[in-house]
Amino acid sequence: MIALRQQREAGILMGKFDAGSFKPTDVIMHPIPKGRASATSDAIVYSEAPITLSDDDRSFIQRRLRQSLGGYARPVAEDGDLSSPIPNMVKDLLASSDELVAHSAAIARNLHQEQKAVSPGGLVMTVIGVVGGNRCVVVAKMEHQEGMRVEQAKNDKGQLTYKAEHLRDLILGDGTRVFKVGAFSLLDGGMLDGHVVDDQQRFGGVAEYFVTFLGCRFRQQADVQTETFLNAAQKFFEQRTQNNPEVNAEYEIALLAEMQSSKGTIKPEEFALEHLREEDQDLFLDRLRDRGVPTKSFTKDTALVESKIRRIRISTGRGADVFAPPGMFDDGSLTIEKHDGDSSLITLRDSVKKMSGASGKRTD
Incomplete structure (x- = not known):
């Protein structure tokens, strides 16, 4: 009975995220500094284009996010009472990739404004992909270790982005962690259906500020x-x-x-x-x-x-x-x-x- 109650409270019985079918198609990253952003300044150097991915690069990202989302993924539902701008941006990206650069930058900025003063810096990744045959959007914060090769570079159009050759260091480094992940698809009624993971917490816990930032609440039985x-x-x-x-x-x-x-x-x-x-x-x-x-x-x-x-x-x-x-x-x-x-x-x-x-x- 105790184990069942713990599972219910963690939302596990609500239906597990189909992590095994997740496949990324478009990926963009923005580095955010540690701590909370100032209301009057912006220290983020934003990427200006998605990363050009080879099949191997896409496979690396797919494997790492599947690993995180296949664990203690907790179901969440959109909560209009929170007045967060993130759900509308996610819905835009679920419909089209046209605003990926602008929306991903706004997502990174909002997370930097909402995270705790003691939060470490990291890479905020917005991914458009497919899960269970349906389009999905994933927002993830990843660890940015000192000394790791994470320098940005310009593509052939002169736009600031990340080189695909750095992805193995960024995502598959032995000490690199995927801190927090939110994965979303769209329900028939136009509301978001999502799952969140926080690898910095134990036993399915998720930092409250991350769920609030996403404009969601936990979906319990x-x-x-x-x-x-x-x-x-x-x-x-x-x-x-x-x-x-x-x-x-x-x-x-x-x-x-x-x-x-x-x-x-x-x-x-x-x-x-x-x-x-x-x-x-x-x-x-x-x-x-x-x-x-x-x-x-x-x-x-x-x-x-x-x-x-x-x-x-x-x-x-x-x-x-x-x-x-x-x-x-x-x-x-x-x-x-x-x-x-x-x-x-x-x-x-x-x-x-x-x-x-x-x-x-x-x-x-």
Whole structure:
């Protein structure tokens, strides 16, 4: 069960990238310096033309990218909430190679602006290729080792590019790593379908800034996404209402009602607007985004949280716990009211069927 859950959380069960069928056709590289770019200056010396590839050169790139994408490739989906320019550029390149030089330069510039201040320099490669018989676009950041031959050169048209003879050093050097890769194709509805890999992380992890830069979010199974939403919401409520149990109960009741409703989707923005205090709404949505939960809408599947949403748990300062179904709040059978000082009065009206203690259960 643990291994299955880890695979689900990593997105592996969503469908693995068909790395074995990937073939590159057009390749261009731009070197980016280490650290984050300044907003007022641009230190990148951009290539002005794709690399002229021989069959052997194309085979080298193909082999290296297949190796990376065939590992812990995690599925991602385009997220319009992020306002990233990358998805539209990728869609242009999926339709035509005409803007490859301009778009690849903009992709390199954007990555340099988004990466961490401690990020190493590297080569940002944009590749147009084919996977599973369909056109695809790959964006990759590769290590640029000191002392390696990575000098740019001019082609026969006087355009700055990389010589194909340097590719073995650039891509197949023993110490050269493919840091990060995003591979994309187009779904029937016009949205991007992608997979990302981060070889600098372990066990399928991917740096958050890289996914944000690509304008994407992780595409999880509905049951995992629903569980993540529930856990993130409950943790947020606990932290924001630790001195106000009445508000905490109000939030929890609304959350459980949402989880138990017959609706097939959860819309966090609508939930926050309808049920949370105004000062909590934006913070709540930020918490969900931090956990990778879409804030517009996602499919609800309560399979992993059934046991958690059947009853509300009220825990008191002295260690008492009261469990009750949400319906008891709705009909007034269970109430929580402010009492003296920091105390609250919990009133439960129902018939007693069983009591249990250290020595076992006792029935009246």
